[in-house]
Amino acid sequence: MMSLEEISQKIQASAKRLLTEGKVEVVIGYRRGSIPMMAAPHFARTEDDCNQLIWTSFARTNLAGYLSKFSGKVAIVAKGCDARSVVGQVVENQILRENLYIIGVGCLGMVDTELIQAKEPRLYREVTEDITTIKLFGADWNTNIVKEEVLRRNCKTCLSRTPKETADELIGDEVQPLPNDNWADLKALATKSPQDKLVYFKNLIQGCLRCYACRQACPLCYCPVCFVDETQPQWLGKSNDEMDTLTFHILRAFHCSGRCTSCGSCEAACPMDIKLREFNRILEEEVQKEWNYVPGLSWEQKPPLTTYRPDDEADFIK
Amino acid sequence: MTEYIVKDKLTFLRALASSGYNLIAPISMKNKIQMAPTDPDKVDLDYLNTFLSPKSLFFPQTEKMMAFHKDLTKSDAFVYKPLGLDQVKPSVIFGLRPCDAKGLSVIDKIFQNNRFTDPYWNTKYEPSVKIGLACLNPGPNCFCTAVGGSPFGEIGLDAITLVRGNGFGLKTLSAKGEEFLKNTSGLEIGDLTGEIADLKKKVEASLPLPLDLSKVQGATILSIFNQPHWKTTADRCLNCGTCTFVCPTCHCFDIQDEQDEEGGVRIRNWDTCMSWLYTVHGTGHNPRPTKTERMRQRFMHKIKYIPMKQDGTCGCIGCGRCVQLCPVNIDIREVAKQMNQG
Numbered sequence: 001m002m003s004l005e006e007i008s009q010k011i012q013a014s015a016k017r018l019l020t021e022g023k024v025e026v027v028i029g030y031r032r033g034s035i036p037m038m039a040a041p042h043f044a045r046t047e048d049d050c051n052q053l054i055w056t057s058f059a060r061t062n063l064a065g066y067l068s069k070f071s072g073k074v075a076i077v078a079k080g081c082d083a084r085s086v087v088g089q090v091v092e093n094q095i096l097r098e099n100l101y102i103i104g105v106g107c108l109g110m111v112d113t114e115l116i117q118a119k120e121p122r123l124y125r126e127v128t129e130d131i132t133t134i135k136l137f138g139a140d141w142n143t144n145i146v147k148e149e150v151l152r153r154n155c156k157t158c159l160s161r162t163p164k165e166t167a168d169e170l171i172g173d174e175v176q177p178l179p180n181d182n183w184a185d186l187k188a189l190a191t192k193s194p195q196d197k198l199v200y201f202k203n204l205i206q207g208c209l210r211c212y213a214c215r216q217a218c219p220l221c222y223c224p225v226c227f228v229d230e231t232q233p234q235w236l237g238k239s240n241d242e243m244d245t246l247t248f249h250i251l252r253a254f255h256c257s258g259r260c261t262s263c264g265s266c267e268a269a270c271p272m273d274i275k276l277r278e279f280n281r282i283l284e285e286e287v288q289k290e291w292n293y294v295p296g297l298s299w300e301q302k303p304p305l306t307t308y309r310p311d312d313e314a315d316f317i318k
Numbered sequence: 319m320t321e322y323i324v325k326d327k328l329t330f331l332r333a334l335a336s337s338g339y340n341l342i343a344p345i346s347m348k349n350k351i352q353m354a355p356t357d358p359d360k361v362d363l364d365y366l367n368t369f370l371s372p373k374s375l376f377f378p379q380t381e382k383m384m385a386f387h388k389d390l391t392k393s394d395a396f397v398y399k400p401l402g403l404d405q406v407k408p409s410v411i412f413g414l415r416p417c418d419a420k421g422l423s424v425i426d427k428i429f430q431n432n433r434f435t436d437p438y439w440n441t442k443y444e445p446s447v448k449i450g451l452a453c454l455n456p457g458p459n460c461f462c463t464a465v466g467g468s469p470f471g472e473i474g475l476d477a478i479t480l481v482r483g484n485g486f487g488l489k490t491l492s493a494k495g496e497e498f499l500k501n502t503s504g505l506e507i508g509d510l511t512g513e514i515a516d517l518k519k520k521v522e523a524s525l526p527l528p529l530d531l532s533k534v535q536g537a538t539i540l541s542i543f544n545q546p547h548w549k550t551t552a553d554r555c556l557n558c559g560t561c562t563f564v565c566p567t568c569h570c571f572d573i574q575d576e577q578d579e580e581g582g583v584r585i586r587n588w589d590t591c592m593s594w595l596y597t598v599h600g601t602g603h604n605p606r607p608t609k610t611e612r613m614r615q616r617f618m619h620k621i622k623y624i625p626m627k628q629d630g631t632c633g634c635i636g637c638g639r640c641v642q643l644c645p646v647n648i649d650i651r652e653v654a655k656q657m658n659q660g
């Protein structure tokens with residue numbers, strides 16, 4: 001298996017090559033964060049910048065959301081789910097394919113720091129990682145944690161860990177999906193009564209601060225004005241009223257249906273640890289069932305809910 | 319100032335709860351430690367700090383300020399009447415970390431000063447008795463000492479305690495604290511001076527050195543305002559506002575009116591300078607048009623404006639919450655260093 005250092009070096013080399021050859025103006029990737037278990041999005045334009053690019057399991061935010069902020073040619077370091085979001089940006093006309101270069105990386109999954117701390121609650125001073133393991137160092141102790149045991153939920157069920165369909169180049173080994181069923185828990189939810197579902201959803205959003213960090217971290221949420229921020233008319237109250245909060249989450253999920261790639265950026269950004277991807281997953285499954293559509297795997301196919309054809313076979317739409 | 323020895327933690331917490339005050343203390347909620355009203359038996363003292371800052375005790379995320387009804391048979395239909403300003407049962411807050419207590423005192427100077435008093439803050443903050451818990455084991459992202467604080471800091475507290483065997487050492491810090499504690503059962507007068515001084519020195523030594531902010535202090539607002547690093551850092555900022563919601567000194571709010579068939583309420587909600595909506599004018603003009611201006615505002619406020627208005631006290635008290643929770647690792651210490659470099 002290729003080590004984290006080797007993958008990082010290859011990313012750096014590729015970034016330098018693309019910049020020197022003038023193929024792109026900037027390479028978007030990650031660099032080491034200022035604190036343990038944290039990576040920072042990084043925009044490399046010079047050789048020095050390139051030397052800071054790393055591959056890590058502590059990446060939190062999907063980088064695809066940054067693409068539309070650049071007008072020139074851009075390269076992006078992308079794991080499977082991120083590459084799918086990047087494709088989404090092209091399919092939805094947010095960026096031009098010809099301005100884009102995808103450095104794909106086979107991904108063994110990102111880790112959930114909450115799970116790490118649940119396993120090792122003692123106060124760490126330093127944290128290191130290699131490709132399969134995380135090592136925590138305290139004042140007079142250290143612990144190894146196997147990454148596969150603390151993966152983010154979306155990484156456990158990811159079916160596109162290597163972006164081989166769409167990347168312009170691939171770094172690292174091709175990674176196979178884990179044998180987990182993404183929809184197992186949704187089956188139980190589907191059998192609940194509407195009242196019980198409402199209770200379930202209300203519990204899910206308990207503690208939500210209405211900060212919208214989830215929306216800001218989501219590469220799909222690029223609307224210049226989000227419906228929750230509209231003031232004329234104001235669709236939604238601004239307090240922590242349960243129904244207003246629930247409306248935000250449900251409407252956002254509908255806006256993302258057939259587009260969400262389960263990258264987990266929203267949940268990773270949420271300060272309150274709200275598992276809001278539940279809303280998206282339900283619709284993700286529906287879209288897959290109804291239209292056999294998985295977002296972000298093809299440059300041509302549009303998300304089913306954003307297309308309209310006069311000869312559509314469903315007649316409710318005519 | 320009196321120093322006491324508290325033999326047993328639980329007996330002491332029970333005494334606080336039966337003092338005629340509401341006991342507020344750290345408890346575990348949804349796997350996170352939060353400050354909340356509680357039974358003494360449920361208090362969790364094994365915590366680094368509360369997950370969210372304690373500001374919500376006095377400045378909740380959503381607060382109903384006024385209400386009116388639409389019953390036209392009554393003469394006060396459609397007249398707003400204030401809510402939540404009646405004399406409430408005061409609280410005794412146990413377990414505040416010194417950084418957060420200092421943070422509350424920063425907001426206090428903004429919400430009540432010689433120009434105005436915010437009654438919603440004042441009614442809750444003023445009568446409450448705040449008992450701190452000194453930090454013997456600071457966390458990896460704590461930096462109170464970098465911004466003028468201390469794990470044994472006393473600002474904003476009526477008394478401070480430190481864990482000592484099965485009990486606490488306790489020192490009163492204000493007349494209010496003195497008065498409140500003098501009748502509490504289970505306290506013995508003791509002498510902690512040497513012990514506190516030793517521990518304070520030891521724990522402080524494990525924390526970061528003071529940040530050099532001398533140039534920020536000397537520089538004009540405009541010269542810092544126009545520094546080139548703002549744009550570079552803001553490039554990765556998501557304007558998600560997490561930093562502001564979790565910060566013990568961020569205090570911006572928005573006021574909204576809501577109504578239904580029967581009546582209406584005026585509500586104050588937390589707001590964030592990271593949002594474009596926060597500053598957009600009715601005309602559509604926005605004085606902070608991009609995320610660079612919005613992000614700059616937060617750091618200027620913390621590191622330049624608050625110190626200017628509060629005799630040099632930094633607006634960041636070094637709790638580390640935003641550093642830990644910012645999804646893209648914008649670290650206020652790094653920003654402060656850049657501001658100081660000019």
Ligand code: SF4
Nearest residue numbers: 208209211212214270
């Ligand atoms: S779900 Fe989390 S990130 Fe989204 S608005 Fe609520 S608290 Fe913020």
Ligand code: SF4
Nearest residue numbers: 555556558559561644
């Ligand atoms: S938490 Fe970080 S990304 Fe979010 S607004 Fe604050 S600085 Fe920006």
Ligand code: SF4
Nearest residue numbers: 565634635637638640
């Ligand atoms: S700016 Fe960050 S570290 Fe400073 S007081 Fe606020 S949340 Fe804590």
